[in-house]
Amino acid sequence: RPRKYPPGPNFLPIVGNYLEYRKLLQTTGYHHLVWTKLSERYGEVVGLKLGRMLTVGVFGAEAIKEVFTREDFDGRPDGFFFRLRTFGKRLGIVFSDGQLWKNQRKFSLQHLRSFGFGRREMEEKIQEETRSLIEIFKGSAGEAIFMHKAFDISVLNALWAMMAGERFDIEDARLKKLLQIIHDAFRLVDISGGLLNQMPFLRHIAPDAIGYTLNKEILERMWAFLAETISEHRKTVTLSQQPRDLIDAFLQKMDIKNDDSFTDDQLMSLCLDLFMAGAETTSNMLGFAILVMVLYPEIQKKVQNELDLEVGRNRWPCLSDRIRLKYTEAVLMELQRRVTVAPLGIAHRAVRDTELYGYNIPRDTIILTNLYSVHMDKHYWKDPMEFRPERFLNEKGDLVVNEKHYVPFGGGKRRCLGETLGKANIFMFFSTVLHNFHVEKADDVELKLEGYDGVTMAPKPFRVRLIARKD
Numbered sequence: 001r002p003r004k005y006p007p008g009p010n011f012l013p014i015v016g017n018y019l020e021y022r023k024l025l026q027t028t029g030y031h032h033l034v035w036t037k038l039s040e041r042y043g044e045v046v047g048l049k050l051g052r053m054l055t056v057g058v059f060g061a062e063a064i065k066e067v068f069t070r071e072d073f074d075g076r077p078d079g080f081f082f083r084l085r086t087f088g089k090r091l092g093i094v095f096s097d098g099q100l101w102k103n104q105r106k107f108s109l110q111h112l113r114s115f116g117f118g119r120r121e122m123e124e125k126i127q128e129e130t131r132s133l134i135e136i137f138k139g140s141a142g143e144a145i146f147m148h149k150a151f152d153i154s155v156l157n158a159l160w161a162m163m164a165g166e167r168f169d170i171e172d173a174r175l176k177k178l179l180q181i182i183h184d185a186f187r188l189v190d191i192s193g194g195l196l197n198q199m200p201f202l203r204h205i206a207p208d209a210i211g212y213t214l215n216k217e218i219l220e221r222m223w224a225f226l227a228e229t230i231s232e233h234r235k236t237v238t239l240s241q242q243p244r245d246l247i248d249a250f251l252q253k254m255d256i257k258n259d260d261s262f263t264d265d266q267l268m269s270l271c272l273d274l275f276m277a278g279a280e281t282t283s284n285m286l287g288f289a290i291l292v293m294v295l296y297p298e299i300q301k302k303v304q305n306e307l308d309l310e311v312g313r314n315r316w317p318c319l320s321d322r323i324r325l326k327y328t329e330a331v332l333m334e335l336q337r338r339v340t341v342a343p344l345g346i347a348h349r350a351v352r353d354t355e356l357y358g359y360n361i362p363r364d365t366i367i368l369t370n371l372y373s374v375h376m377d378k379h380y381w382k383d384p385m386e387f388r389p390e391r392f393l394n395e396k397g398d399l400v401v402n403e404k405h406y407v408p409f410g411g412g413k414r415r416c417l418g419e420t421l422g423k424a425n426i427f428m429f430f431s432t433v434l435h436n437f438h439v440e441k442a443d444d445v446e447l448k449l450e451g452y453d454g455v456t457m458a459p460k461p462f463r464v465r466l467i468a469r470k471d
């Protein structure tokens with residue numbers, strides 16, 4: 001153990017704490033709960049060694065805020081698993097760091113904005129998507145339909161319009177398959193990169209068992225899909241025309257050659273990152289949102305009453321209604337708290353030898369911010385397991401939130417880049433579905449808010465019946 005490393009169980013040779021971790025995973029069922037157990041024993045900062053990776057878990061609002069606000073922790077882990085996605089190099093945006101990440105984050109935000117991100121155009125795109133999806137739902141009204149991934153393509157479309165200037169048909173079989181593969185990829189490992197990162201040599205011995213084979217297959221499919229889109233752009237883009245989308249803007253920047261981080265491999269990696277980050281989280285959250293409506297019919301009724309009062313029956317909800325739809329907003333905030341779709345956030349890395357809470361953190365240690373522990377803090381939330389939207393409303397019915405204790409999108413310089421889009425999509429789809437339909441349970445099985453484990457939480461398959469509401 002490094003000197004004054006955060007407390008935790010003793011390391012074994014080669015495997016470190018891997019075996020103990022695995023045992024705890026079997027009993028708790030979820031990676032974030034393994035860490036919760038360790039935190040109960042060792043405190044706010046817990047130090048493990050998983051295979052060859054020093055990995056530190058950080059718990060509670062205070063300590064996590066410190067990680068978010070200190071530059072020492074702004075890095076992302078390096079290693080086999082992370083490089084596998086980016087041609088053996090450190091590329092992309094989610095798992096890159098240093099100057100390349102800074103340039104790419106700035107570029108992405110600037111250009112997503114110029115193609116509508118956070119603006120009226122984005123809302124219009126989302127509205128188009130809600131209309132298409134509601135049409136499809138109306139076609140199957142009254143039937144039992146699966147909801148755990150019903151929003152996959154719809155939420156991706158607004159992002160894809162800004163990135164690639166196109167939308168997908170909601171029934172597009174090829175894309176459905178691709179998104180299924182992405183869901184699978186997110187279930188395959190946890191955010192620390194799993195065994196592929198901790199003991200990469202195992203891929204030579206047991207490539208299937210540690211997920212190497214499946215991982216490669218998923219990546220190859222994604223690359224093939226993206227290569228096609230990028231090559232279409234390359235054929236038609238010119239330096240003299242206004243860029244049509246983010247891919248155009250990137251290709252133009254490559255031609256000017258004033259920044260060597262704009263390469264073919266980087267374009268592919270950036271698209272992969274944005275596509276995956278944008279596709280998985282929002283869709284899962286909406287799946288859970290519908291699940292909550294089935295689990296708590298009285299909350300569903302209250303949301304619908306508020307929609308009828310504030311929006312009326314003559315038009316559909318829009319983003320500017322949000323400030324008046326306080327209860328609906330509180331339901332969505334409570335949802336993000338209770339589900340914490342990225343329970344361990346996205347792994348950070350100490351970029352230099354540093355300390356946290358008096359413990360030494362060697363350079364390159366992986367830091368896992370346990371966002372779940374912030375949202376489940378008994379002292380702060382009192383009854384964290386309960387689904388109670390009222391905790392976000394004061395006596396006057398106004399929304400109240402303490403940013404330190406509510407971190408679904410992380411914080412600091414690494415905070416989620418897609419927050420505005422994610423929130424807009426969630427609000428628009430949720431409110432429009434409830435404005436149009438009563439949501440009823442379709443099967444006689446017990447439904448629970450607990451989802452599949454992985455990099456993100458995903459709702460398990462469930463079906464509902466959508467019953468059209470009267471105008």
Ligand code: HEM
Nearest residue numbers: 094277278281282342345346408409410414416417418422
């Ligand atoms: C409900 C929806 C979403 C949730 C809960 C969510 C949550 C998060 C969290 C917790 C992080 C990690 C913050 C950290 O490192 O400490 C993150 C990062 C990120 N998210 Fe999201 N996200 C959502 C939607 C989106 C969307 C729609 C996009 C699409 C553009 C996106 C793109 C990203 C990117 C690119 C990063 C990495 C940022 C960086 O490393 O600089 N996210 N997100």
